[in-house]
Amino acid sequence: MFNTVLVNGPGGDPCVYLEMKYRRRALLFDLGDLHVLPPRNILKVEHICVSHTHMDHFIGFDHLVRICLGRDRHIALYGPPGFLEQVESRLHAYTWNLVEQYVNDFVLIATEVDPKGRMKTRRFPCRRAFRAEGEDEVRPFDGSLFEDRYFSLQGAFLDHKIPCLAFRVEEKRRINIRKDALHELGLPTGPWLNGLKDCLVNDCPPDFPVRIWWKNEAGLSMERWAPLGTLVERIVKITPGQKIAYVTDAVYSEDNAGIIVNLARDADILFIEGSFLDVEADQAARKYHLTARQAGALAGKAGVKRMIPFHFSPKYRGWEDQLIEEAETAFSGHSDQREAL
Template identity: 25%
Template sequence: MSVRELVVLGTGSQAPSRTRNHNGYLLRWDSEGLLFDPGEGTQRQLLFAGVPASAISRICLTHFHGDHCLGVPGIVQRLSLDAVSRPVRAHYPASGAHYFAKLRHASVFHEVAELIEEPIEAEGTLATGPFGELRVRRLDHPVEAFGYQLVEPDDRSMVPGLLAAHGISGPDVGELRRAGSLRGVSLAEVSVPRPGQRVAFVMDTRLCDGVFALAQDADLLVIESTFLSEDEALAHEHGHLTAAQAARVAAECGVRTLVLTHFSQRYRDPARFHAEAAEVYGGEIVVAEDLMRVPVPRRRTTE
C-alpha cells in the first residue's frame, strides 16, 4: 500500500528549543522518501518518528545555513550503519559543494552505503521517475537557496462500470491503458481524468517569483513562516517570511493544505501563526509540530 505523507522531524529555526528541534521533513511518496533540510538531531528524530534510514531515497537541501544541514553527517553515517542497500541521491546548491563535502566526511566511519551527489546548478527539473518530476526554483535569501516541487503527471482513472459495459476486464485493462485503445474502445471512453498531485517545499526566503511558481496548485505547501507580521521588517532584513505572507502565497496559488513551520523561538504561542494565516487564507492550515504526520490531501476531482 502506497503512503503519501509528510513526517515532520523538526520545526525550529536558528536555535532549537525544548519543544522544537532544528528543521527536518521527510516526504514519504510511495516508494520514495525525500528528506528535506535535515538540521541537527534529525537522525534521532527519525527514531522517535519510527522511520528507518532505509526510507530515505533523496536528501534535498535548500541552502547551507546550519539549521538546514547540520544533520547531514548523522544521516549519511546512519545510511552506512544500517547498510541501506539502495542508492541515495543528494541535492544541494552547487555553490555550497565544499560545505557538503565537509558535512559528508565530518568524522571517521565505514562508508558502505551509496550516496550519489547531484548538485543544483540552475532552476529546472532535477529528476524524473515513477514519482513524477522533482523541480527546483531559486529563492531570495542572503545565501543561494532553492525551493523544491514534486509534480506527479496527470493520468486517468478507470471506471469499473464503463469497463464492464464494454466487456473489458482482467489483463485487457492494462493493455488498454498501455495502448490507448482496444477492440475499438478508447481509453477516454472508460476512464476519467485524474489530476496529478503536487507538493511544494519552500524554506528561507523573501517573497519572490520562485515562491509563487513552486506553490502554484500545490496539494500540500510546506513553507517557512519564521516571523509574525509585527516583525515583518525583521523578516525582510533576514530573508524570511511572515505567517501572513505564507498565507498570501497559499491563497493566490490555489494551495489546498498549508503547512507553516520554521518558527522563531521568540514566539511562545503557536496559535498566533494560525490566527494570522487564517485572516488571509481560507483553506486548511497546519501549524507544524515536531513528529507530526500530515497526509497529502486526497486527489483533486474533475467535473
C-alpha cells in the same frame, strides 16, 4: 498519492517527509534533525532536497548516512552552490577503513545547482570510503531537477542573502482501474493491467492492441486482445496528480514573491516558512525571513488548496498558535478576494 509529515512540527528544525503511498518510496525537503523519523521511513528516502546548508537545515545528514550504512540504497541529494564541497567535507570527517567489505551498495549522488543555469552531479559510493567516483556530470538547469514516470521535481532560487532553493514535487496523472467495471466485463485482474498502464504512460494511440492474459483453472495461459481506447473508456479512471511545494528562508521582496507564487501556483499543499509575527516585519527582513502574514498572503495569491506554515522562530515557543492564526487570516483573506473577483 503523497503522504506528508512536517517531521519536527512548525517550531522545530525544517524537514518534510513525503511518502509515495503504496510505492515504498519517499522524499525529504531539508535535512533538519531526523531523530524522530523512524529508520524504516528513512530507509525509503530516495531524494533529498536541501534548500541551503544553514545548520538547522542540514544537521540531519550524519544521522541519515548512519541509518543507511551497509544498506543497498542510492540516494540523490540536491542543494545550492557549494553543496558538493559541503557533502564531501561531511563525509570525509569520518574514518571509513572497513566499508570496502560491505556487501551492499550505498551511494550518495549529490547535485549542486547553480542559479546561473547549471547542475553538477558527483557520486560518493560508501564502499570507496565515500571518495568521489568518476567525473562530475554537468548539465544545464532550467528549473527541472528530476523526472521519472511517477513524479517530477522542480527547484527555484530565492534570496536569503545567499541563494536558497525552493522546491515543488508534482505527481504524474493517476491511473486507477475500476474493479467493478472489470468484473462487469468479465475481465481478470492481474499483471496485464500494468501493461495497460504502461501503454497510457507511453501515450499509445487508442487503437493500440492491449493483451489481456491470465491463467485458467487448469493452469493454461489464456489471452484476448482489446483496443486501448475501449479499455480506457470502460475500466480506467484518470485523476490529476498532487502538487506539493516547499518554500523556506526567503526575504519578502518583489522578486521572491513572484518566484514563490509561480512555484506554488495551484499546489495541493504549500509548506511555507512564517518565522515572525508581522509586528516584527523589520526583524524578519533583517534576517531574510518571511512573516506569517506574508506567508499566508503568498499562499493565497498562489491559489494553493492548503497552506502549512512552519520554521517559527524559537522565541515563539508556546505561542505558535499566534503565527498560525496570522498566516491563516492572510491566507483566507486572499482566497476570499480571489473568489469575489
